[in-house]
Amino acid sequence: MAIVSVYIEEGCITCDACEEILPEVFHVTDDTCFIHAEVRLDGGYDRNEGKAGLKPETLASFEDDLL
Template sequence: LNAEGLDNSTLEIEIMSQKDGVTHFFKMQNRKFLETYRAATQTAAQFNEKYGYVKTKPVYTTVTKTFIADAIPESDKPKALRIASNPMFAGEFAAAAGAGAGAAVENFAVAKVWIEDGCIVCNACEGIFPEVFEVTDDTCLIRPDAPLDDGLKILEAAEACPTEVIKFDKAN
């Protein structure tokens, strides 16, 4: 504070409260600051004691969120789609089909199968009917010369599609 040339300089003071999140910024000529500093009659603690600004602020903690699921534990069972056409789970679905399900649905032929825009490459269709559906890195394709005689499997693949982009026309 006693250095030469300070009278002509500018002083910048920034006061930040991490607890309150309040920032104050002061910019003044050093001459005015020195006058104010030398004229001060009390400390910050004395000021707070006199005017009663000793308030405790609540401390809020931010919860950390993550969108990554925990790993699935390893199992002895093979990984497979739990659907009626999968022979591994046929027994589970047979009981439900027989309990008041009505008459069995007759299989039908399909004239045309196509995939609309919006495939999310989930492999559900290829898992059900790999002879018809081929899943690539970014979409699903209908295989050339795909067998279209099993309409029930194509219907099952269309119903299993989460984005409902599998479409087909029944043969006459």
């Protein structure tokens, strides 16, 4: 089963792990994390609590990292 969406769990401690693994997908600030709009199907820039999917080209380019 492949990962088709990512989101930031409530209670995230902003440890930077997600951004270190996939900086093209995640952005971490002092207070919270975001998922870059350009990789999301809905184009949003937030924690993606609605679990919008990732664009197919994003999934293809990071398949080894996401699985």
